[in-house]
Amino acid sequence: MSRLCCRFAQTLTLALPALLLGSLLLGWTVPVVAAEPGTGVLSAEESDPNRLGWMQGFPPAPEQVIGQPDSNYFSFPKMRWTVCHFRELLPTKQVSRGLGEPMPLAYALDDAINDIAFTPIDGDEPMSWQASLNENYTDGLLILHQGQVVYEVYSGCLDEAGQHGAMSVTKSMTGLLGEVLVAEGVLDEQALVGDILPELADSAFGNATVKQLLEMTTGLAYSEDYSDPNAEIWAYNAAASPLPKPEDYTGPRTYYEYLATVQPQGEHGQMFGYKTINTDALGWVIARTTGESVASLLSSRLWRHMGAEQDAYFTVDSIGTPFAGGGLSAGLRDMARVGQLVLNEGVINGERLFPAAAVERIRQGGDKQAFAAAGYRYLPGGSYRGMWWSLHNEHGAFAARGVHGQTIYIDPTAEMVIVRFASHPVAGNAANDPTSLPAYQAVAEYLLNRSPGY
Amino acid sequence: MSRLCCRFAQTLTLALPALLLGSLLLGWTVPVVAAEPGTGVLSAEESDPNRLGWMQGFPPAPEQVIGQPDSNYFSFPKMRWTVCHFRELLPTKQVSRGLGEPMPLAYALDDAINDIAFTPIDGDEPMSWQASLNENYTDGLLILHQGQVVYEVYSGCLDEAGQHGAMSVTKSMTGLLGEVLVAEGVLDEQALVGDILPELADSAFGNATVKQLLEMTTGLAYSEDYSDPNAEIWAYNAAASPLPKPEDYTGPRTYYEYLATVQPQGEHGQMFGYKTINTDALGWVIARTTGESVASLLSSRLWRHMGAEQDAYFTVDSIGTPFAGGGLSAGLRDMARVGQLVLNEGVINGERLFPAAAVERIRQGGDKQAFAAAGYRYLPGGSYRGMWWSLHNEHGAFAARGVHGQTIYIDPTAEMVIVRFASHPVAGNAANDPTSLPAYQAVAEYLLNRSPGY
Numbered sequence: 028m029s030r031l032c033c034r035f036a037q038t039l040t041l042a043l044p045a046l047l048l049g050s051l052l053l054g055w056t057v058p059v060v061a062a063e064p065g066t067g068v069l070s071a072e073e074s075d076p077n078r079l080g081w082m083q084g085f086p087p088a089p090e091q092v093i094g095q096p097d098s099n100y101f102s103f104p105k106m107r108w109t110v111c112h113f114r115e116l117l118p119t120k121q122v123s124r125g126l127g128e129p130m131p132l133a134y135a136l137d138d139a140i141n142d143i144a145f146t147p148i149d150g151d152e153p154m155s156w157q158a159s160l161n162e163n164y165t166d167g168l169l170i171l172h173q174g175q176v177v178y179e180v181y182s183g184c185l186d187e188a189g190q191h192g193a194m195s196v197t198k199s200m201t202g203l204l205g206e207v208l209v210a211e212g213v214l215d216e217q218a219l220v221g222d223i224l225p226e227l228a229d230s231a232f233g234n235a236t237v238k239q240l241l242e243m244t245t246g247l248a249y250s251e252d253y254s255d256p257n258a259e260i261w262a263y264n265a266a267a268s269p270l271p272k273p274e275d276y277t278g279p280r281t282y283y284e285y286l287a288t289v290q291p292q293g294e295h296g297q298m299f300g301y302k303t304i305n306t307d308a309l310g311w312v313i314a315r316t317t318g319e320s321v322a323s324l325l326s327s328r329l330w331r332h333m334g335a336e337q338d339a340y341f342t343v344d345s346i347g348t349p350f351a352g353g354g355l356s357a358g359l360r361d362m363a364r365v366g367q368l369v370l371n372e373g374v375i376n377g378e379r380l381f382p383a384a385a386v387e388r389i390r391q392g393g394d395k396q397a398f399a400a401a402g403y404r405y406l407p408g409g410s411y412r413g414m415w416w417s418l419h420n421e422h423g424a425f426a427a428r429g430v431h432g433q434t435i436y437i438d439p440t441a442e443m444v445i446v447r448f449a450s451h452p453v454a455g456n457a458a459n460d461p462t463s464l465p466a467y468q469a470v471a472e473y474l475l476n477r478s479p480g481y
Numbered sequence: 482m483s484r485l486c487c488r489f490a491q492t493l494t495l496a497l498p499a500l501l502l503g504s505l506l507l508g509w510t511v512p513v514v515a516a517e518p519g520t521g522v523l524s525a526e527e528s529d530p531n532r533l534g535w536m537q538g539f540p541p542a543p544e545q546v547i548g549q550p551d552s553n554y555f556s557f558p559k560m561r562w563t564v565c566h567f568r569e570l571l572p573t574k575q576v577s578r579g580l581g582e583p584m585p586l587a588y589a590l591d592d593a594i595n596d597i598a599f600t601p602i603d604g605d606e607p608m609s610w611q612a613s614l615n616e617n618y619t620d621g622l623l624i625l626h627q628g629q630v631v632y633e634v635y636s637g638c639l640d641e642a643g644q645h646g647a648m649s650v651t652k653s654m655t656g657l658l659g660e661v662l663v664a665e666g667v668l669d670e671q672a673l674v675g676d677i678l679p680e681l682a683d684s685a686f687g688n689a690t691v692k693q694l695l696e697m698t699t700g701l702a703y704s705e706d707y708s709d710p711n712a713e714i715w716a717y718n719a720a721a722s723p724l725p726k727p728e729d730y731t732g733p734r735t736y737y738e739y740l741a742t743v744q745p746q747g748e749h750g751q752m753f754g755y756k757t758i759n760t761d762a763l764g765w766v767i768a769r770t771t772g773e774s775v776a777s778l779l780s781s782r783l784w785r786h787m788g789a790e791q792d793a794y795f796t797v798d799s800i801g802t803p804f805a806g807g808g809l810s811a812g813l814r815d816m817a818r819v820g821q822l823v824l825n826e827g828v829i830n831g832e833r834l835f836p837a838a839a840v841e842r843i844r845q846g847g848d849k850q851a852f853a854a855a856g857y858r859y860l861p862g863g864s865y866r867g868m869w870w871s872l873h874n875e876h877g878a879f880a881a882r883g884v885h886g887q888t889i890y891i892d893p894t895a896e897m898v899i900v901r902f903a904s905h906p907v908a909g910n911a912a913n914d915p916t917s918l919p920a921y922q923a924v925a926e927y928l929l930n931r932s933p934g935y
Contacts, residue, residue, distance in 0.1 A: 085768035086737050086800055094799045095572065095723055114794075115572050115801050118549065123642050126790045128582045188577050269549055271724060283540050314539035336580045338792060340568075346540055346548045347569050 068452055071161035074104035076184045081108040095270070103452040110166065110192045110431070110450045111184035113342055113356050118269045120322045120349050122330050122339035122357070130334020130376050132360060135175040137477075145469035148405060148461035159466045163432050163459045164451040166191055167359040171367055171444040172474045181359070183450060190339065190356040191448035194429030197341075197355035198306040201321050202414025203369065203385065204328065205241055205309050210384040214316050216241065223312050226283065231291035232308050239295045240309045241413050242393040246293035249302050262288075263304065269345045281344045282307045282351075299398045299411055303352035306414060310351025322349040333368055333375045335361045353429070359448055366435040366444035385413075390425055390439070392417030405460040418464075422471055430454040432463070441471035522906055525615035528558035530638045535562040549724070557906040564620065564646045564885070564904045565638035567796055567810050572723045574776045574803050576784050576793035576811070584788020584830050586814060589629040591931075599923035602859060602915035613920045617886050617913045618905040620645055621813040625821055625898040626928045635813070637904060644793065644810040645902035648883030651795075651809035652760040655775050656868025657823065657839065658782065659695055659763050664838040668770050670695065677766050680737065685745035686762050693749050694763045695867050696847040700747035703756050716742075717758065723799045735798045736761045736805075753852040753865055757806035760868060764805025776803040787822055787829050789815045807883070813902055820889040820898035839867075844879055844893070846871030859914040872918075876925055884908040886917070895925035 072078070080091050093100050093108055095116055100109045109116065141157040160168060166185040170178035185191050193200075208214035214237060221233030235245045250258040262278055266285035279285040286308050310321045317324055322341045330339060339357035341349035368375040372383035393412035403409060410417045417425045422440035427433075432449025434456075445467055451459050526532070534545050547554045547562055549570055554563045563570065595611040614622065620639040624632035639645050647654075662668035668691060675687030689699045704712040716732055720739035733739040740762050764775045771778055776795045784793060793811035795803035822829040826837035847866035857863060864871045871879045876894035881887075886903025888910075899921055905913050 082801060085765060085774065086735060086802070092800050094801060095725065112801075114568070115574050115797055118569050118571055119573070120569050121644075126583065126642055129580060188580055190575075271549060281540060311539060320539065343569055346546050347536055347566075348540070 069104055071164045071183070074107050074164070074452075075182075076104070076108035079104060079108075081105065082112075103450075106431070107164070107166075107450040108184050110448070111189050111356075113192055113354075114190075114340055117342045118347075119340040119354075119356075120320070120343050120347060121326075122322050122341065122355070123326045124335040124338050124361075125326075125331035127331075128334075129336040130364075132171075132363065133175045135172075135177055136179070137177045140170065140178045140470060140473065143466075143469050143473050145465045148465055150461065154462060154466075156466055156470065159462045162462045163447075163449055165432070165447060165449050167446075167448040169359050169363045169446050170470060171363055171370075173442045174367060174371075176363070177474070178470075179359075185359065185448055187360065188337070188358070190337065190358055192429075192433070193353075193355040193357055193362065193427075193448075194431060194433045195303070195353050196362070196427040196429040196433045196435060197351065197353045198303070198414040198429075199427030199435065200325055200329075200355060200365070201306050201310050201313070201351040202241060203389070204313055204321060204324055205237070206385040206388050206413040207328065207381040208313065208316060209237070209241075210382040210388070214312070220308060220312060223315055224308075226287055227308065227311075230287050231289045232286065235295045237309070237312060240305050240312070242397070243299055243301055243305045243411055243414070244296050244394065244397050245300070245302070245305055246291055246295050246297065247300065247302055247304065248290040248292035249304055251302065259289075267344050267350065269343055272345075281346050282348045283311060283346075286311065297397065299393070299401045301401070301411075306352035307350070309414070310349065313351075320349050321351045325355075328380060329365065329368065330361070332378060332380050333361075333364045335364060337361055359446060362435060362446040362448075363444060366437055366446055369435070370437050370439060370442070370444050389413040389415045390417070390423065392419060392425070395419070403457075405457055405464060420468070422468070424467070424471075428456055430456065432456065432459045434463070436467050438467070438471045441475045443471050443474055445470070523558055525618045525637070528561050528618070528906075529636075530558070530562035533558060533561075535559065536566075557904075560885070561618070561620075561904040562638050564902070565643050565810075567646055567808075568644075568794055571796045572801075573794040573810075574774070574797050574801060575780075576776050576795065576809070577780045578789040578792050578815075579780075579785035581785075582788075583790040584818075586625075586817065587629045589626075589631055590633070591631045594624065594632045594924060594927065597920075597923050597927050599919045602919055604915065608916060608920075610920055610924065613916045616916045617901075617903055619886070619901060619903050621900075621902040623813050623817045623900050624924060625817055625824075627896045628821060628825075630817070631928070632924075633813075639813065639902055641814065642791070642812070644791065644812055646883075646887070647807075647809040647811055647816065647881075647902075648885060648887045649757070649807050650816070650881040650883040650887045650889060651805065651807045652757070652868040652883075653881030653889065654779055654783075654809060654819070655760050655764050655767070655805040656695060657843070658767055658775060658778055659691070660839040660842050660867040661782065661835040662767065662770060663691070663695075664836040664842070668766070674762060674766060678762075678769055680741055681762065681765075684741050685743045686740065689749045691763070691766060694759050694766070696753070696851070697755055697759045697865055697868070698750050698753055698848065698851050699756070699759055700745055700749050700751065701754065701756055701758065702744040702746035703758055705756065713743075721798050721804065723797055726799075735800050736802045737765060737800075740765065751851065753847070753855045755855070755865075760806035761804070763868070764803065767805075774803050775805045779809075782834060783819065783822070784815070786832060786834050787815075787818045789818060791815055813900060816889055816900040816902075817898060820891055820900050823889070824891050824893060824896070824898050843867040843869045844871070844877065846873060846879070849873070857911075859911055859918060874922070876922070878921070878925075882910055884910065886910065886913045888917070890921050892921070892925045895929045897925050897928055899924070 081093050093105050143156040144153040146153050166183040167181045209216045216238040218237050220235050221228035231247045239245050251260045252258045263285050266279040314320050337358040342354035372386040373379050373381040392410035395410045398410040408419050415425050416428055422438045424438045427435040432451040434447045436445040535547050547559050597610040598607040600607050620637040621635045663670045670692040672691050674689050675682035685701045693699050705714045706712045717739050720733040768774050791812040796808035826840040827833050827835040846864035849864045852864040862873050869879050870882055876892045878892045881889040886905040888901045890899040
C-alpha cells in the first residue's frame with residue numbers, strides 16, 4: 028500500500044456517510060484533503076469484494092448482505108460490490124444489443140504496458156502502470172490501439188461477462204446522442220429548452236438553450252454539496268428514487284417533476300457548472316424530440332449496430348424514466364466499442380452510425396473561459412462540450428468521466444482508447460486523476476513510439 | 482369476440498383486485514365460473530397494451546403510468562404491459578447467455594397452421610388455430626417441429642427482442658435443474674430437506690424428501706387462496722417483496738426466512754398440492770448443493786450453452802434471492818431452445834448439456850393417484866414430476882405451465898415443441914386450457930400427418 032493511497036483518507040470520512048443513491052450523482056465536488064498515511068482506508072486488495080464475502084452464500088451472513096433498503100449499499104467498501112450489481116438493487120431498463128452476432132474485438136496484447144512508468148501529478152517518485160491499477164481501485168481496464176486490444180484486465184466484482192456502473196460516463200452517452208441529433212439537424216442547439224419542453228418553461232431551464240445544456244453553462248440554483256442538508260441534491264434524490272415515497276412525502280416524484288422545480292441562479296452561458304440535472308433535462312429533450320427514451324435511443328443508434336456483446340441497462344425512476352445523468356451499467360468491452368466509435372468519428376466495423384460532425388463538436392470542446400472559472404485543478408485549460416471533457420492537451424485527448432474512476436479516455440493522436448471501470452473510495456475523480464491522467468499520457472506516448480512492427 | 486372469451490368474466494371480477502405481486506404466484510387455484518357474454522372484459526385487441534397507451538410518452542399521461550408502488554401493476558389490463566417489463570418495476574438478477582454467438586434457429590414456416598381447426602373442450606363449434614391466439618391473449622407463440630420453426634408470432638407487449646414473464650414455467654426450469662442434479666448423482670432425491678438445509682429442519686420441509694419437493698407431494702399448511710385474508714400467501718408475498726418493509730413489520734423478510742416458518746399439514750407423499758413454496762425450497766436446496774443460485778446455474782448449465790439469443794433474468798427478494806418459483810423472464814425463442822433441449826433429452830446443437838435420465842424422469846411423470854386427488858378437470862390422468870406437468874396422453878405430452886397462459890408444451894410423438902407467452906385476464910390456466918390443449922393436439926396431429934416432403 029503506497030503512500031498515495033491514503034491521501035484521500037480524511038476526505039473519505041467526510042464524504043461517505045449515508046450517501047446511498049445520492050453518491051450516484053456526485054460530481055467533481057468532493058475536495059481532496061491531504062491526510063497522513065495510516066488512517067485506515069482499506070486498499071484495493073483489502074477491500075476486494077470477493078475477499079470481503081459480500082453476498083456470498085445462501086443466504087449470505089447478515090453482516091455480508093447488501094440489499095434494499097437498509098444496507099447503505101453505496102458506502103465504501105460495499106460499493107465495490109454494488110457497482111457491478113445495480114440491477115439487483117433497483118428497477119432497470121434494458122439497452123438491447125439486439126439479437127445478432129457480437130463483433131469480436133481484435134487482439135494484439137502487449138504485456139510491456141505493465142512496466143510503463145509515469146510520475147503522478149504532484150508526486151516525486153515514478154509509479155508503474157501496473158501499480159496504478161490497484162492504486163485506483165480498478166475493476167476493469169481495456170486499452171485499444173489502432174482498433175486492437177493491447178491491454179485488458181478485470182478485478183474486484185467485474186469479469187468480461189459482467190456489467191459495471193458507468194456513473195457520469197452516462198452523461199457522455201446522453202451528450203453524444205444529443206450531439207448526434209444536432210449534427211443530423213433533428214435538434215436545434217439554439218432552441219430554448221422551454222420551447223421543446225413546455226413543462227420546463229417556468230423553470231430555470233426554460234430560457235436556456237440546448238447548447239447550454241450540452242456545455243453545462245446553465246445558471247441553476249442547484250447544489251450537490253452533500254454536507255448541506257438543504258442542498259437541492261437531497262430533493263433531487265428523493266424525486267429520483269424508484270422506491271415507494273414516505274406517506275407524508277409531498278415533493279416531486281420523478282426526474283421530470285423535479286426538473287420543473289429548478290430555480291435560476293446567475294445567467295446562462297457564463298460559467299461551467301457541473302450539475303447532473305442538465306443531463307436529465309437533455310435526456311428529456313431527446314426523448315420528446317425523438318419519441319425514444321435515452322435507453323431506447325442508445326440501443327437503436329449504438330448498441331444494436333456496434334457489435335455489442337452484452338445488453339446494457341439504465342436505472343429508472345418511479346415512472347420508468349432512465350437516469351440520463353448517471354444510470355448506465357454496461358460491459359467493459361462494449362464501452363470500449365463506444366470509445367472506438369467516437370475515436371473513429373461515427374464509424375465502427377465499416378459502418379457509419381452517425382455524422383462525423385457530432386464528434387468534431389465534442390473534440391473542439393466548449394468555452395474554455397467558462398470552464399476555467401470552475402477551477403478544476405487537474406484539468407487546466409480544459410473545457411466541456413457534448414457532456415465530454417476536453418483536456419486540450421498536445422494529443423487533443425478528451426474523455427467521458429464518472430465518479431469513483433469511470434472513464435472513456437480518447438487520445439486521437441495516439442489512436443488510443445482507454446476504458447476503465449473502478450470503485451475508488453472517493454467519489455470525485457480528483458482523488459484518482461494524479462495517478463490516472465499521467466499514466467494514460469505515458470501509455471499514449473509508448474504506443475506512439477513503439478516500433479512499428481510490434 | 483367469441484362467446485368463449487366471456488366465460489371467465491365473473492371469475493375476473495372476483496380474482497383481480499389488488500393482487501399485485503401476489504398474482505405472480507397464483508397457481509391453478511382460480512375457479513372458472515361460467516358467465517354470460519357481454520360482461521365487459523376487454524378482448525385481446527381491446528386490451529392491447531400499445532392500443533391502451535401504457536407508458537407511452539415522456540412522461541406518460543398520469544392515468545397511463547404503470548410504476549411502483551401504487552399502480553396495481555399486475556391487474557388486468559395493465560398486466561398485459563407488465564408481463565414484458567418486470568425489470569422496470571423490480572430488482573432483477575441476470576441469467577447471462579455469455580458472450581458467444583447465438584445459434585440461430587432453423588426455419589421452415591408453414592402458414593397452413595393458421596387454418597387448423599379444433600373443437601374447444603366443452604365447446605360445440607370448431608375454432609381455428611389463428612382464432613385461438615387472441616382468444617388466449619397470446620403475446621408470443623412459437624412452434625418447433627423436428628427442430629425447425631414452423632410457426633412464430635408476436636403480439637401485445639412482446640417482440641422477438643423482448644423478454645416476457647414465464648411465471649410458473651420458472652418452476653419447470655428450477656425443477657429441470659433439480660432433476661439434472663439428481664441424474665448426475667449430485668443431489669440425492671431421497672435425502673431429507675432438513676439434512677441439506679438445517680435452517681428448515683424444524684419447518685414442515687424438514688422431514689420431506691427432495692423427491693417430494695420435485696413432485697409437490699409435501700404436506701404443507703399453505704394456502705394460495707387470495708380471497709382469504711388469513712391465507713399464508715399474504716405473509717409469503719410480504720416476505721418476498723424486495724421493496725422496503727413497513728416500519729412495524731415483524732414477519733420474515735426473505736424467501737428463506739419465510740420457508741423456515743412453514744408448518745406441516747397432512748403427511749408428505751400422499752397428495753399432489755401445487756404450492757409455489759416447494760419450488761423456492763428446491764431452489765434453496767440447489768443453491769446450497771451447488772454453490773450457485775438458480776439464476777447462476779440456469780446460466781452456467783443452459784443459457785451459456787444452448788445458443789441463447791438473449792440474457793434472461795429473475796426477480797429477487799431483498800437479499801438478492803432469485804424467485805425460483807416464478808421470477809423468470811426470457812425471450813420466446815430462448816424458451817423454445819429450452820423446449821427443444823428437453824425434447825432432445827439434454828442435447829442441443831450437437832452438444833449434450835445434461836444426462837438424458839433427467840428428462841426421462843420428467844417424462845415418466847409422478848404419482849398419478851396423488852395427482853388425481855387434486856382434481857384438475859382439464860388434466861385427467863395427469864401427473865407432476867420435476868415440476869413439469871405430464872398429460873399422459875397418447876402422444877406422451879408434457880408441459881411447463883405458468884399462470885395467464887405461459888407454457889412450454891412438448892409432444893415427443895409429434896417431435897413438436899410449442900412455447901407460448903400470454904397475458905390472459907384470468908390467472909389460472911383452466912381459463913385457457915379449453916382453447917389451448919386441444920389446439921396443441923390438433924397441430925401435433927397435423928404435423929404428424931403432413932406429407933413428408935412438405
